[in-house]
Amino acid sequence: MDAAEVEALFTRDDGTYLCARWGRPLVPIVFGVEDATLSVVKGAFEAVCAMSGHKMAEHDPELGANVMVFFFRDWDELLELPDLGRMIDGLPAMVARLQAEGATQYRVFRFDRDGAIKAAFVFLRMNASLSQMPAEDLALAQVAQVMLTWGNGAFASRSPLGRLEDGRVVLRPEIGAVIRAAYDRVMPSAAMDPSHALRLAARMGLS
Incomplete structure (x- = not known):
């Protein structure tokens, strides 16, 4: 390349x-999956961090968790999640746009004063195509794209x-x-x- x-x-x-x-260790949290899938997603984070030389942590002192991964069936479900609207500016407009585009995934980043990533929100609408992907493959692809x-x-x-x-x-x-x-x-x-x-x-x- x-x-x-x-x-x-x-x-x-x-x-x-x-x-x-990222300018700080990753602290991921995953919503909308069973425990077995949760361990797969965490394993993908651990593998990519080990490869890159970056670190993970159990707690972010400012945010608690700084990588939030959401699995869901329809974009409208995001509007029903408590407090998400306070974390994502313009959430209703974002949801409407992604619905109109037929999007299956979307990422939102937040940055610190130096421009480094300090938080990320990963949204995955599990349509038929994504649902057929093995959990390991889907998790690895998403972690790579959030690094x-x-x-x-x-x-x-x-x-x-x-x-x-x-x-x-x-x-x-x-x-x-x-x-x-x-x-x-x-x-x-x-x-x-x-x-x-x-x-x-x-x-x-x-x-």
């Missing part, structure tokens, strides 16, 4: 560039996952390399200059 391809992963629809990583502020089209045509010859599904090597490079200590927590992609590509070569 060259610098131009890396840059494309973090370029928005309006042409702006943004690559931000950085990927551009809108980063995974529009190709999943962050790949399949090994033995049938196992794993994170695509080049995507794993981008995540590891972004979490290198010499890299900034957030960058809006496309030249950042050159540095990422260089770190990927070193790793």
Whole structure:
């Protein structure tokens, strides 16, 4: 993957560039699943954090939990959740837009003063297609997409996952390399200059 391809992963629809990583340990909480699936999602977080060199924690001193993952059948269900409207500005309008688009997933990020990610909300509408995905694959894909502020089209045509010859599904090597490079200590927590992609590509070569 060259610098131009890396840059494309973090370029928005309006042409702006943004690559931000987490500035604090991840503390995930999952809603709408059984205990067995909960352990699968937590395992995916642990695996990707271990790969990237980032950390997890039991408690965020400011927020309690800083990654909230919601599984549901219909977008309207979000409007019935207590206090979610206070955490997500413009929740009714967001729900109406996602319903009109037929969206199955959406992510909302919050950032600290340095531009690093401090919180994320992951919404998954479990339609027939997502419901057929093995829980392990779905969890891994979602965790990979919450580790950085990927551009809108980063995974529009190709999943962050790949399949090994033995049938196992794993994170695509080049995507794993981008995540590891972004979490290198010499890299900034957030960058809006496309030249950042050159540095990422260089770190990927070193790793």
